[in-house]
Amino acid sequence: MSKDIKIKKGLDIKLVGEAEKTVEQAIISNFCTIRPEDFHSVIPKLVAKEGATLKAGDVIFYDKSNEDIKFVSPVSGTVVEVQRGPKRRIDAIKIQADKEQSFKDFGAFNMDSDTAAVKAHLLTSGCWPFIKQRPYDVIANPEKSPKAIFISGYASAPLAADLDFVLSGKEAELQATVSVLSKLTEGQVHIGIGSNNSPLAGMNDAVIHKVFGPHPAGNVGTHINKIDPVNKGETVWTINAQDLVVIGELLLTGKFNPERVVALAGSSVKKPRYFKTRIGSEVATMVYDNGVEKDGNDRIISGNVLSGKQLKPDGSLGFYDNVITVIPEGNDYELFGWNKPIFNKVSTSRAFTFSWLNPKKKYDLNTNTNGEHRAFVVTGSYEQVFPLDIYPMQILKACMYQDLDEMEALGMYEVAPEDFALTEFICVSKQPHQDIIRKGLDLMLKEIG
Incomplete structure (x- = not known):
């Protein structure tokens, strides 16, 4: 069953630095950092103190407002630092990773289990934070049932990771997760895809929607608005496509293995390409071996250039992100920039700008x-x-x-x-x-x- 979504309003921002479709294993990061700020509205209650020894899948902290929602370690290792902010707020938990990784065994999941068993397994294993809800764009409340679940398998943002490429070969994990998610809603699981070659195109227990148009055609919010808008008192859940693979591997093998295929992109990167790494890994292991100077005038972003988060040189990959973008910092001043013809910038206005004359041109933009x-x-x-x-x-x-x-x-x-x-x-x-x-x-x- 398929229903096309055609978007006419939007804007494709074509930038220099798209990642080549080759995958390398990133240098194994010595440290993994989990930041509670990635989980909006969550107040963390720490379980793993400094010096605690963890396996991948062991609980680090839980949400004070709902103790069933647990956040687990992406790696095995030792908690070396708990960074705190004002009023002893927990800002980050830093884990020194073992060279040989060990995993907590949650056991292979019985795919015939009922809804209660599915929720309990996802909560216990730390996979629940991957599921977010509308309204409020926060982690889903497990006590509520959504009227539908939405997954976007098409990333239309500038320099975004090609999901058809990064999900290739993961059909078994994807199908396992989609089948389990279909038990959590009385409605449908809706999947948006950009092409018929998408690994998500053949999923059972879901409604597949072919998406056409400029960005934000790939945003899950666009799909919700066009398919099943949220009214007062209603709830829908959303989940990122790559997170389906993490949940699927947990269901099939019993291991919480938050591996990411991350696109390193941007005009400041010498050789943009894809890397295999883990959630929370140091971005320095990928960025500074690719032509980006440590003291250079560049901005490192975890996520895409439109909605990502700026990182410091010692920053780590965000929990929900699968792209690291590096572009020039725009802290220079352009004399009379408003009063002369402009050929090297993107604009929807035709006053002084000429990007509309060459819609296929790629631009080297900065953050100005x-x-x-x-x-x-x-x-x-x-x-x-x-x-x-x-x-x-x-x-x-x-x-x-x-x-x-x-x-x-x-x-x-x-x-x-x-x-x-x-x-x-x-x-x-x-x-x-x-x-x-x-x-x-x-x-x-x-x-x-």
Whole structure:
């Protein structure tokens, strides 16, 4: 069963530095770091203290508000540091990895088990945090049942990892996870794919949707809006395509093995390509062997250039990320940059810019915002790149003046910050759209729940 999703509104940002389709084993990282900030709204309660010896799959911490949601170690090793912030907030747990990895054995899962057994197994093994929910874009509440589950097998963001490539050969793990997820909802498991060659194209127990159009056609929020929008009182769950492989391997073998095939991309990388590594591994083992200078003027991003998180040189791969992007830092000043023809930048406006004349050209862009923060200007440009059936300007303003009733009426229940990454990119007012939406969602979660 298939239903096509065709998107006309959007923007494909073609950048230099796309990863070549070759995979190498990354240099094994000595340290693995798990950061609770990757799990929004989670307040961690530490289980593994400094000096604790762990196997891959042992519990590090759990969520104070729901003790059933456990977060486990991606590697076997010793906890060498617990980094804390203000009021003794846990900022990171650093684990020194063993050279020979050992795994906690959860046992092969009986695929005929009922819904309760599926939930219990995913919670015990630490795989539950891979499942997120709308509304609020937080880890799914296991006590609720979603009306549908959405998986995007098509990454349309700039320099994103090619999911058809990284999932190749993992059909058994993918099918095991999809079959188990279908037991967690009374509705359907919806999978969006970009081509018929996708490893997800032949999945049973799911509805396959062929996706066409510019970015954000690959965003799961776009699929939700076009297939089964979220209304008040409803819940849908989402999961990243590569996380299906981790869950599938756990179901089939009993091992929690959070291996990632990560795309190292960007114009600052000498040889962009794919690496096999693990969640939480040091990015320095991949970045600084590929032409990126340690003291260079570059920005390292865990995730894509639109919605990823900036890393320090000693940073680690984010829990949900499968791409590391390195582009030049845009901290230089361009004299009269607003008052001359521009040929080397992307813009939806035709004033002084000419990117529309050559839509296939790839650009070497930096992080410069080309302007300062100012008040919202009504231009109508957001609607050109925003395919959701939502008013973007109005919902952003409702979040800023914290009108909960208006936020509900405008569709806040089905959005996530990444849905506003493109509107932030083209914003002439240089407003932080994703941060505004995140704060609005946090307010709704606190006040409405």
